Amino acid sequence: xxxxxxxxxxxxxxxxxxxxxxxxxxxxxxxxxxxxxxxxxxxxxxxxxxxxxxxxxxxxxxxxxxxxxxxxxxxxxxxxxxxxxxxxxxxxxxxxxxxxxxxxxxxxxxxxxxxxxxxxxxxxxxxxxxxxxxxxxxxxxxxxxxxxxxxxxxxxxxxxxxxxxxxxxxxxxxxxxxxxxxxxxxxxxxxxxxxxxxxxxxxxxxxxxxxxxxxxxxxx
Numbered sequence: 001x002x003x004x005x006x007x008x009x010x011x012x013x014x015x016x017x018x019x020x021x022x023x024x025x026x027x028x029x030x031x032x033x034x035x036x037x038x039x040x041x042x043x044x045x046x047x048x049x050x051x052x053x054x055x056x057x058x059x060x061x062x063x064x065x066x067x068x069x070x071x072x073x074x075x076x077x078x079x080x081x082x083x084x085x086x087x088x089x090x091x092x093x094x095x096x097x098x099x100x101x102x103x104x105x106x107x108x109x110x111x112x113x114x115x116x117x118x119x120x121x122x123x124x125x126x127x128x129x130x131x132x133x134x135x136x137x138x139x140x141x142x143x144x145x146x147x148x149x150x151x152x153x154x155x156x157x158x159x160x161x162x163x164x165x166x167x168x169x170x171x172x173x174x175x176x177x178x179x180x181x182x183x184x185x186x187x188x189x190x191x192x193x194x195x196x197x198x199x200x201x202x203x204x205x206x207x208x209x210x211x212x213x214x215x216x217x218x219x220x
Contacts, residue, residue: 024048025193029204031211037179039172039211041203042151042193047075049193050108052147055138057155058084058114060093062100068153072112076105080112097133099141109151113141117156120163128170131156135174142187149189154199164199168192168206176210 025044032038046054046068057068062084064073073080083102094100094116104112115138118130134155142150152171156162175190192207194200 028200029207031207033179035179036188037184038189039175039179039207040189040191041200041207042191043195043197043200044193045071045195046151046153046193047071047107049151049191051149051151051189051191052109053111053113053142053145053150054104054107054109055142055150055152055155056112056114057153057158057160058094058100058116060095060116062088062094062114067158069114072107076107076112079103079105084114096130097137099134099137101141101145111145111147113138113145113150115152115155117160117162120156120161127156127162128166131162131167131170132174135171136178139175139178139184139187139190140182143182143184146186148186149191150187151191151193154192154194154203157199164202165206168199168203172203172206172210 025042025048028041028043030038030040054072056064056072058064064070064081064084080102084100087100087102096116096118098116100114102112102114104110115134117134118125118127120127135152138152139150154164154167154171157164157167171192178184192203194203
């Protein structure tokens with residue numbers, strides 16, 4: 001993975017805890033690049049995101065039973081699992097790092113991009129490269145779908161066991177690289193959205209380390 005020197009950014013850190021009390025999803029930290037693109041860390045239920053695309057942390061067979069996948073499938077209704085079953089029947093199981101697209105069913109989003117992240121085996125099975133690929137392919141697919149906004153969870157950091165600190169570093173860096181290298185014309189707003197405070201806090205720290213904060217309004 002290529003590490004680029006950060007361009008100057010404007011960091012805005014918002015009062016996440018107070019906002020979360022009155023809103024399903026709240027922005028905790030946001031980096032605005034000179035190009036106008038934004039990378040945000042958000043706290044709340046990703047199924048409530050009003051982004052054009054939400055990314056699902058999926059397994060290879062797109063069986064959405066638990067975790068983020070289960071929440072997306074339950075709230076989105078039966079269409080998401082039915083379309084996922086049809087996708088696998090036609091194309092076969094996905095490899096680590098690859099993505100599939102379905103409708104978003106009853107969710108506020110227009111599409112769900114199902115991204116298969118790696119199971120953590122200690123770091124010796126190219127897990128970091130596979131996670132980078134899953135994030136990059138998700139962002140590329142969102143751009144292909146002409147989305148202006150996309151929300152991603154901490155892929156692989158749940159039952160797949162990927163260390164949260166490294167997951168956050170990879171997701172922030174890969175998103176930054178995507179904007180620098182791919183130069184998307186439509187996708188302006190990337191949201192890194194998680195429900196649990198520990199994960200949100202880690203992502204906030206990694207984003208503000210990458211893009212030093214001008215103002216801090218709250219600590220999560």
